[in-house]
Amino acid sequence: MIGYLTFGLLALLSLSIPVGIVLFLLGFGIDTFFSPFPLMKGLGNLVWSTSNNATLIAIPFFVLLGEILVRSGIATRTYAALDRWVSWLPGGLVHANIATATMFSATSGSSVATAATVATVAMPQAEKLGYDPKLFSGAIAAGGTLGIMIPPSINLIVYGFLTQTSIPRLFLAGLVPGIALALSFVVITMIICAIRPSLGGERRFFPFSEMLRALAELIPIILLFTVIIGSIYNGWATPTEAAAVGVAGAIVIAAIFGGVSLQMFSQSILGTIKITSMIMLVVIGASFLNFTLASAGIGRELQAFIGGLGLSPLMTILVIVCIYIVLGFFIETLSLMVVTIPIIVPIVVEMGYDPIWFGILMIVLIEMALITPPVGLNLYVVQGARKSGTMSEVMLGTIPYILAMLAMAAALIVVPEIALFLPNALE
Amino acid sequence: MAEAILVRLRTANRWVALLVGVLLLACVAFVLTDIVLRQLGSSLGGTDEISGYVMAIATSWGMGYALMELGHVRIDILRSRVRARGRALFDLLAMASMAGVISLIAVRSWPVLERSLANSSRANTPLETPLALVQAPWFAGWVWFALSTWLTFLAAAWLVSRGEFERSEHAIGTFGEVDALK
Amino acid sequence: ETLSVVGSWSGLPLHKQYEAPFWSETLPAASGGNLEVALTTHDQMNLGVGDVFRLLGDGVYDVAMTVADYAVADAPELEGLDVPLLALTADEARAMVDAARPMVEDIYNTRFNSHVLAIAPYPPQVVFCNAEVSSLDDLQGLKVRASGRMTAKFLEALGAEGVNVAFSEVPGALQKGVVDCAVTGAGSGYSAGWWEVSTHLLPIPLGGWDSVVTAVNLDKWNGLDADTQALIADTIKAEFEDPAWASAQNALVSDIACLTGNGECASGDARSMTLVEVSEADFEKARAVLVDEVLPDWASRAGDDWAARWNDSVGATVGVTVMAK
Numbered sequence: 001m002i003g004y005l006t007f008g009l010l011a012l013l014s015l016s017i018p019v020g021i022v023l024f025l026l027g028f029g030i031d032t033f034f035s036p037f038p039l040m041k042g043l044g045n046l047v048w049s050t051s052n053n054a055t056l057i058a059i060p061f062f063v064l065l066g067e068i069l070v071r072s073g074i075a076t077r078t079y080a081a082l083d084r085w086v087s088w089l090p091g092g093l094v095h096a097n098i099a100t101a102t103m104f105s106a107t108s109g110s111s112v113a114t115a116a117t118v119a120t121v122a123m124p125q126a127e128k129l130g131y132d133p134k135l136f137s138g139a140i141a142a143g144g145t146l147g148i149m150i151p152p153s154i155n156l157i158v159y160g161f162l163t164q165t166s167i168p169r170l171f172l173a174g175l176v177p178g179i180a181l182a183l184s185f186v187v188i189t190m191i192i193c194a195i196r197p198s199l200g201g202e203r204r205f206f207p208f209s210e211m212l213r214a215l216a217e218l219i220p221i222i223l224l225f226t227v228i229i230g231s232i233y234n235g236w237a238t239p240t241e242a243a244a245v246g247v248a249g250a251i252v253i254a255a256i257f258g259g260v261s262l263q264m265f266s267q268s269i270l271g272t273i274k275i276t277s278m279i280m281l282v283v284i285g286a287s288f289l290n291f292t293l294a295s296a297g298i299g300r301e302l303q304a305f306i307g308g309l310g311l312s313p314l315m316t317i318l319v320i321v322c323i324y325i326v327l328g329f330f331i332e333t334l335s336l337m338v339v340t341i342p343i344i345v346p347i348v349v350e351m352g353y354d355p356i357w358f359g360i361l362m363i364v365l366i367e368m369a370l371i372t373p374p375v376g377l378n379l380y381v382v383q384g385a386r387k388s389g390t391m392s393e394v395m396l397g398t399i400p401y402i403l404a405m406l407a408m409a410a411a412l413i414v415v416p417e418i419a420l421f422l423p424n425a426l427e
Numbered sequence: 428m429a430e431a432i433l434v435r436l437r438t439a440n441r442w443v444a445l446l447v448g449v450l451l452l453a454c455v456a457f458v459l460t461d462i463v464l465r466q467l468g469s470s471l472g473g474t475d476e477i478s479g480y481v482m483a484i485a486t487s488w489g490m491g492y493a494l495m496e497l498g499h500v501r502i503d504i505l506r507s508r509v510r511a512r513g514r515a516l517f518d519l520l521a522m523a524s525m526a527g528v529i530s531l532i533a534v535r536s537w538p539v540l541e542r543s544l545a546n547s548s549r550a551n552t553p554l555e556t557p558l559a560l561v562q563a564p565w566f567a568g569w570v571w572f573a574l575s576t577w578l579t580f581l582a583a584a585w586l587v588s589r590g591e592f593e594r595s596e597h598a599i600g601t602f603g604e605v606d607a608l609k
Numbered sequence: 610e611t612l613s614v615v616g617s618w619s620g621l622p623l624h625k626q627y628e629a630p631f632w633s634e635t636l637p638a639a640s641g642g643n644l645e646v647a648l649t650t651h652d653q654m655n656l657g658v659g660d661v662f663r664l665l666g667d668g669v670y671d672v673a674m675t676v677a678d679y680a681v682a683d684a685p686e687l688e689g690l691d692v693p694l695l696a697l698t699a700d701e702a703r704a705m706v707d708a709a710r711p712m713v714e715d716i717y718n719t720r721f722n723s724h725v726l727a728i729a730p731y732p733p734q735v736v737f738c739n740a741e742v743s744s745l746d747d748l749q750g751l752k753v754r755a756s757g758r759m760t761a762k763f764l765e766a767l768g769a770e771g772v773n774v775a776f777s778e779v780p781g782a783l784q785k786g787v788v789d790c791a792v793t794g795a796g797s798g799y800s801a802g803w804w805e806v807s808t809h810l811l812p813i814p815l816g817g818w819d820s821v822v823t824a825v826n827l828d829k830w831n832g833l834d835a836d837t838q839a840l841i842a843d844t845i846k847a848e849f850e851d852p853a854w855a856s857a858q859n860a861l862v863s864d865i866a867c868l869t870g871n872g873e874c875a876s877g878d879a880r881s882m883t884l885v886e887v888s889e890a891d892f893e894k895a896r897a898v899l900v901d902e903v904l905p906d907w908a909s910r911a912g913d914d915w916a917a918r919w920n921d922s923v924g925a926t927v928g929v930t931v932m933a934k
């Protein structure tokens with residue numbers, strides 16, 4: 001079954017059939033060849049119950065929030081302000097990509113939305129200033145993944161939902177690793193650009209007074225972060241509802257600091273529908289594939305496999321990490337979580353690991369999956385925002401950041417307190 | 428003829444997408460109202476439930492717009508290496524498989540609605556929403572999307588058969604390429 | 610013969626302690642190797658909880674089990690299986706379920722094209738409050754999270770405000786005051802850490818017992834020979850249903866001890882929630898609300914025929930008569 005899946009996936013994807021449709025086709029195949037049951041009869045119900053889901057509505061809300069920030073000009077000004085602060089580093093504007101992505105991650109629950117926001121404002125700059133397109137777009141794709149680590153986070157909401165762990169605690173646990181990961185992106189960019197200065201473009205220095213003035217441009221985004229996170233921690237809104245608070249906040253902030261018009265609204269809506277539909281077709285396809293796989297017994301295969309190895313807890317975690325890296329190449333991330341959490345998390349918790357900690361470790365691996373080909377949504381979003389060049393450039397550009405993520409995963413395994421310190425301290 | 432169909436379809440889906448957006452904004456307003464009311468010690472109730480319905484309906488009706496905008500992700504490792512005629516064949520294959528799968532979804536969605544109608548099913552919530560009331564527009568969205576995929580496929584096939592590869596690529600290509608053409 | 614079986618929530622004790630061993634070991638062994646079982650659970654399949662029995666009827670799998678209450682969207686009459694507050698002990702709950710069994714059998718036959726094999730309990734659904742509560746009257750005006758139509762309506766009839774919150778968001782919602790109280794099984798509340806964020810526990814089944822129905826697709830069932838049918842029916846009663854019920858009362862007592870510190874806790878460290886004793890008068894009042902408002906409301910949803918049937922079976926067992934509106 002695993003062989004069929006791998007081969008089928010690669011073959012159908014390389015025929016350039018839409019990714020969501022490929023997942024459905026694979027599901028039909030599993031139904032036909034590996035299951036004696038008429039699973040097709042469940043197709044309609046699966047599509048209904050996957051999309052009739054209040055948690056997923058956070059996706060269009062967070063995308064819309066990002067669109068409003070872009071089209072009101074707030075995103076561009078945030079980017080310019082951060083550029084003043086970081087582009088003196090070796091790597092120049094690449095750091096502005098990472099810093100902006102980090103900033104937007106704090107208001108967006110979605111990595112795709114974060115990457116889309118930053119890519120839209122940053123891409124024109126790269127062409128203007130002559131940056132290496134690989135590293136530049138790789139940094140956006142990777143920086144965008146922070147959207148699901150730094151709270152708020154759709155994926156942590158889903159994790160909390162499936163494992164019955166506290167979502168606010170998960171959010172707290174993601175904060176420090178998220179910031180640490182952002183810093184490690186900065187460090188690795190500096191190292192690369194110190195070795196090969198040609199990759200990093202021009203380092204630019206701004207007078208300190210201009211840097212101070214630029215800080216004012218960060219006020220809108222900081223306000224928005226305060227409203228979203230504040231509404232959760234003050235008990236006004238659940239984490240899902242906070243996405244709606246974010247949209248309203250973005251509209252108000254855009255009205256005050258940028259400008260709103262009917263034109264801007266309709267553009268934002270259209271952009272939102274396009275990205276949401278793209279994500280949902282993949283999510284629904286993955287959900288159907290998951291349904292057929294579960295029926296055909298992949299959960300038992302996986303559980304028996306891990307249990308049968310008879311490894312120590314640490315070795316088991318390492319095996320699980322490897323499984324996620326491999327699956328992450330092929331499976332869309334939300335579906336990857338939905339497919340694996342019910343199988344993997346009980347094993348992990350049984351061995352005495354903290355489910356909050358594992359949630360954060362999983363998010364690092366999920367972030368990696370977002371930028372590994374062939375199925376890596378952030379790669380497509382960034383490529384979509386580029387006007388030229390090939391997909392493989394973006395893929396090559398993410399390699400240094402994938403290394404940083406691997407280092408982060410290792411650090412989390414060795415020092416779990418990186419994730420657990422904050423939620424425990426605030427108890 | 429083919430071009431005219433594509434233009435009409437694009438316009439129609441654009442309006443549909445805008446309406447879906449209005450539905451989402453209404454949902455934002457509804458959630459906010461509930462949050463405010465809760466602070467005042469009352470509640471509309473059912474925000475979770477209604478958000479779910481909105482998501483289902485927004486999803487099925489929004490798909491067509493993403494199709495028109497070439498938004499559904501494809502991987503063009505092989506496709507990008509061949510000439511216009513080859514690319515057109517890749518595109519037609521992708522479009523045909525999409526039309527087939529989406530039609531299947533639309534057909535299989537009917538029994539869901541049919542069962543809710545037959546049982547007069549109502550949601551297991553205090554709102555007791557009649558499920559058919561929300562499943563009917565959801566189902567209609569998939570039918571519309573299926574219709575859009577077939578019309579797009581037929582129009583593009585017509586263009587390809589007449590050797591108008593650039594135009595077919597504009598209709599069913601991948602969006603990196605389309606931007607590159609501009 | 611291979612049976613494809615879809616179990617209930619994979620994380621809860623009913624599945625881990627009873628369902629999983631029964632289907633993967635006990636039944637295949639009892640059949641002497643004639644029956645093989647492929648077991649998964651509806652949460653692992655990512656099924657909507659309302660679809661579990663729909664798809665069973667369509668023959669997507671052979672056997673399925675989940676909370677009957679999840680299926681009431683398609684069968685409002687099924688709400689009568691699990692009425693809140695009528696059964697206070699496991700014995701009473703079992704008597705109620707036994708009385709309802711013929712009704713449930715007919716409902717599953719006609720609505721879900723399936724045959725009922727067993728009905729087992731989840732622990733009763735009790736009330737966790739992060740608010741000073743000393744009687745049922747105190748629920749008035751509080752924001753309460755409940756799942757399921759009848760429970761929510763009952764709480765509203767008691768004067769509480771129903772709020773929708775996902776299960777995983779409940780602790781945060783309790784802590785921050787998005788809700789004041791929430792209803793769930795005592796054991797689930799204990800293992801999900803609800804005691805961290807709530808102070809008072811009302812140990813009465815305001816949410817009922819959440820009966821879990823195990824059913825088999827009717828075509829599949831009719832296709833089995835009589836011996837196999839008897840084997841399955843007998844084994845599931847003796848090796849799954851009876852043991853699950855036998856442990857239910859002790860589990861409730863232990864779970865409440867775990868939450869409040871009154872008595873032996875078998876699952877871990879005991880916590881110190883305040884146990885709210887519900888007075889007889891209080892209880893009678895709530896029951897009056899149930900009988901006068903909530904049940905007649907249900908009767909109008911389910912229809913007079915079902916209400917009459919319920920009166921003759923379950924109602925007679927617990928001493929309650931539903932008056933149609």
Ligand code: NA
Pocket residue numbers: 104105106107108109110146147148149150151152153
């Ligand atoms: Na975020």
Ligand code: NA
Pocket residue numbers: 328329330331368369370371372373374375376377
């Ligand atoms: Na990937």
